[in-house]
Amino acid sequence: MDYEVSRKVWESQVPVQFTLQAGGPLGDPLPFYTMLPRFTYLALALPKALSSFNRRDSGDPILSEKVWLEVNGSPVKMYVPIGVIYDQANLLENDAILEISVKTTQPPETFQMVDPDMVKAMFMQTVKEADYLKTKSDITNSMMVDEMPQLWRSITNNNFDEYWTMVQKLMDPKDGKDFTHVPLRVYVKNQPFKQALITLKHPNGSLRTIGEAVSDVLQLSPSSEASTPTSESSASSGATTSSTSPNSEERRLISHGIDIPAHTPLIFASKNLSYPDNFVHIVIASN
């Protein structure tokens, strides 16, 4: 693992604006602006936004279990890292702000409210899934009881040193064995994420690149090449959006807000560009 790269990835942040749309008699409060680390989750950030809205004297307090969140007209997933949500929002200008609408109306069926305890449980399971892919759960099974919560604490406390200690154990196995498969999720517009069993190396022993890995994931997921939205995406996007993935030549691979060169070795991406959940999250954009 590369300490400097990991530290830079950890320190990257995105500007976020929360706007309450409650339609109260005195109008809605001013938006809440904040910078959020890319690795964190909306489930952790929402309470601060709500306490800002609740500082006004009038009206009943807005409770987190009574709201739902929307980005670009679609319900947002509170258990996906904010950096991935930001990259998916396809903000064209650099430093553009991610606008999140906090709504008090009846939530759509596709929205899932997630509180901090739930997102912690989901995070732990994602780390376990990643380790299942990498080492058949060898590392997480050998960890002490308090080590996984320590990884979560590093996120809630924004403590890189604590994170660095933990992530090295997960990414650099003591036995020096290669990962069996690489935890990689690929996001194509208006589709559920794609994931496949991808090895670090080709059968001839040469290293697989991130560009090849993404192509493999999309090839192994036939529905990504079709233009038929899934039942979930159609429910959330009005059933009219087409969703083709760009071909490999015009495909841009976005992670942590940057274009990842397609020739980047997959092993480098996995060890240094993974989110704390131990997955590499690649958003597909076209030129």
Next chain:
Amino acid sequence: MTLPKSTKATPKIPTKTVTLRLKSTTTEIIIRNKEYEVKETDTVAMFLKRIHKEYSLKSDQSLFMYIDGSFSPALDVTFETLAKNYAVRTTGKDIIEFLCNLTPSKG
């Protein structure tokens, strides 16, 4: 020779399905149907809602499903993706095996 009359007016594109096999690890829920057929475009969240309804579980009863006893899959993952990554092929067809665990919600 006469051809049999078709009962369907319009041809229907079949939706691919995935077979799930459930095993319960809790005494709080007795799984009546051991196998379910789900659309491969369905997500885990959709299936959990279906199970909640079918077994009349309370809203504060959280049902966790584990693959290979190791981890619980993401809520928004489709069964198509789960089948491609984790299906077991013992009977000639892809089957995803889940362990079910019912846990009261903390929050």
